[in-house]
Amino acid sequence: MRIGELARRTHCDVETVRYYEKAGLLQEPGRSSAGYREYQMEHQERLQFIRHCRSLQIGLTDIRALLEFKNNPAEGCQSVNQLLDHHIERIAEQMATLQTLQQQLVSLRHQCDQPKPSQDCAILQNLSEAASGNDCACHTELH
Numbered sequence: 398m399r400i401g402e403l404a405r406r407t408h409c410d411v412e413t414v415r416y417y418e419k420a421g422l423l424q425e426p427g428r429s430s431a432g433y434r435e436y437q438m439e440h441q442e443r444l445q446f447i448r449h450c451r452s453l454q455i456g457l458t459d460i461r462a463l464l465e466f467k468n469n470p471a472e473g474c475q476s477v478n479q480l481l482d483h484h485i486e487r488i489a490e491q492m493a494t495l496q497t498l499q500q501q502l503v504s505l506r507h508q509c510d511q512p513k514p515s516q517d518c519a520i521l522q523n524l525s526e527a528a529s530g531n532d533c534a535c536h537t538e539l540h
Contacts, residue, residue: 403436407444414444420457422447422464455484501535508534 508519527533
């Protein structure tokens with residue numbers, strides 16, 4: 398199959414296929430007599446694996462490692478478990494950061510609970526104060 402067909406079957410852009418090839422995640426396909434890339438079912442399966450990993454926010458370095466583990470099926474899966482455990486830890490850290498951000502935004506939002514002209518908006522005033530290096534409602538715990 399040609400690159401367009403592979404892209405359609407895996408629901409991604411042609412440029413994404415080329416990117417994964419250049420990154421070394423997807424093996425370079427053979428060429429037809431006319432010089433077109435000719436992809437096989439193995440390319441489709443590997444690309445679907447990569448895209449599934451990306452949907453789980455797994456980075457390219459970790460995907461590369463997972464593909465290596467996949468290519469060596471006789472090895473134990475302890476390293477795969479460790480890789481996934483580290484990914485879970487990173488996600489937990491991101492969630493904590495996002496929860497803090499949400500609290501800061503809610504705190505800032507509570508500064509303006511009635512419609513006013515923007516010149517009197519407490520949110521804009523807080524953001525301006527913070528930009529000037531002063532305390533703001535959303536970062537009280539940082540000062």
